[in-house]
Amino acid sequence: MTLQYPILFPYGQIGFNENIPVINTDGEPRKRGYITKREYFAHQIQTRLAEGMVIVRSKRLFHQYIVDAFTCIEQERLRWFRLNQKKIRAELYNNIQDAVMKGDTDAKTIGKRVILPSSYTGSPRYMAEKYHDAMAICRWHGNPDLFITITTNPKWEELSDHLKLYGTDDPNDRPDLESRVFKMKLDELMSDFNKGIFFPRPKAVVYTIEFQKRGLPHAHILLWLEGDFRNPTAADIDNIISAELPDKEKDPEAFGLVEQHMMHGPCGKDRLSSPCMDNGVCTKKFPRSYVPHTQVNESGYILYKRRQTGQFVSKGNIKLDNQFVVPHNLQILKKYKAHVNVEWCNKSSAIKYLFKYITKGVDRATFKVQKTPEQ
Ligand SMILES: [Zn+2]
Structure with missing residues (x-):
């Protein structure tokens, strides 16, 4: 990182390495003795008013820096899964069956597959698992009653107060803060739902958080309300x-x-x-x-x-x-002072489509590098 971003690290500071020990404040021993990459970067991008804030104040470069940092984290996680297929017992997954299900019916094209388990956020298995969970809820409780979309408001007080303290006025310079405040508000909204503040308490909730390309996070929420609202x-x-x-x-x-x-x-x-x-x-x-x-x-x-x-x-x-x-x-x-769209789910709408929409998965691209152009 120091070589990649000389402006952010003018003194050539030492970046992440695998031997940074975890220091426990509570004295409890930890199984893992060293901090992870994710923890390291999460620690690095905090606002500390008493310290220099070169990284968090570098605006567009900060955006690029976090994307790079996340790529490092993700690459390491993916590498772990590639090297530990035995541990996740990947041989139990049936490659051929998977491939045929995906439409690769020509058996010759099937190489050695690396299985990403459902515990890997964003993997196809993860998506399928969530979709099945949602369908199971739907089979038990019937169609959802409310469809709610909440979007981040970059003018939220919490954000502007923070930005004022450290001396900038564009919330887009701190996508990390925007996301964190959004998650806090979303958790609060969920807790309000469970207390039944705005309408009857829900008996089930499903939600997904999406990001618009470079933009703000928003969540799509489905609620099944307590009581009979089948014919409102x-x-x-x-x-x-x-x-x-x-x-x-x-x-x-x-x-x-x-x-x-x-x-x-x-x-x-x-x-x-x-x-x-x-x-x-x-x-x-x-x-x-x-x-x-x-x-x-x-x-x-x-x-x-x-x-x-x-x-x-x-x-x-x-x-x-x-x-x-x-x-x-x-x-x-x-209460939330943001764009919050609340709609009644009409029964004629295909429920499957709704779930597909909230779990449609992340954007992906496939590419390859080759020496000579293909004939
Ligand atoms: Zn319009």
């Missing part, structure tokens, strides 16, 4: 979900939050270049039409109440009204 009434839904701007006079705080976090667009003919646009149509189906009352039709499809109230918010010089409100829960919004 319009009132059940109105209790939990709103798709309208709150009254600006009665609840200015709520109005401001919806304005800030829950408005879609502008898109459509007002802004054809919006990322949600495809072939001149909004892929998220905005603007939605006005609906005087929440409706549940026979196939289980739900139309949220969106009245024509005359209230609107302005984005630039474009006015957005109830047609552009993303469905949300006001209490969650007030």
Whole structure:
């Protein structure tokens, strides 16, 4: 690392090596005497106001540095699995059967496979295991009731307070902090769900965390609520979900939050270049039409109440009204101050698709290096 990043380590500091001892503060003996690569890098990228902070303050270079650091960690883990196939009893996995299942039906192309076990996060076995767990929950409890998406808000107080302390103002310079604060909020949200603060306690929860390419983490959450919500009434839904701007006079705080976090667009003919646009149509189906009352039709499809109230918010010089409100829960919004989309799972939607979506796996690429071009 010192040779790769001379700007970050101007004195040629010694980097990670395998002989850094673990010093226990509690006096308990540890089985593992040395710290791991992950622990080393995790320790290195903390904010320490009393020390120089060359690494965490190097902005874009910091991004590159953490990616490099993680690549090192992952490579070592993968190497361990490659060299310890006996230990994980890989011979018990059936290579041929695996290959045929994946469509490589020509037996000649099957070489020596390295098995990544389900304990390796992101491996195909890991994904299959999680998917099966989710399907098992689904078989026991039926279809989920709520589908919730929570996205990181880079303007969260916790983040801006921290950044102010150490003297920078762009949260994107600290993706490590963004991720950590997000995870804390997510854990808090889960604990709130289990206490039944916003709606009946869930009897089961499934969630997945995704990252947009270089962007912020967000989580997709599925909830099975205690009680019978298989045939929800319009009132059940109105209790939990709103798709309208709150009254600006009665609840200015709520109005401001919806304005800030829950408005879609502008898109459509007002802004054809919006990322949600495809072939001149909004892929998220905005603007939605006005609906005087929440409706549940026979196939289980739900139309949220969106009245024509005359209230609107302005984005630039474009006015957005109830047609552009993303469905949300006001209490969650007030506590978490972020984009939190709350939707009722309609029964007509294929449940399998939903699980596939939340466990679709990571982006991967296949490539090879060769000396002469193939004939
Ligand atoms: Zn749109």
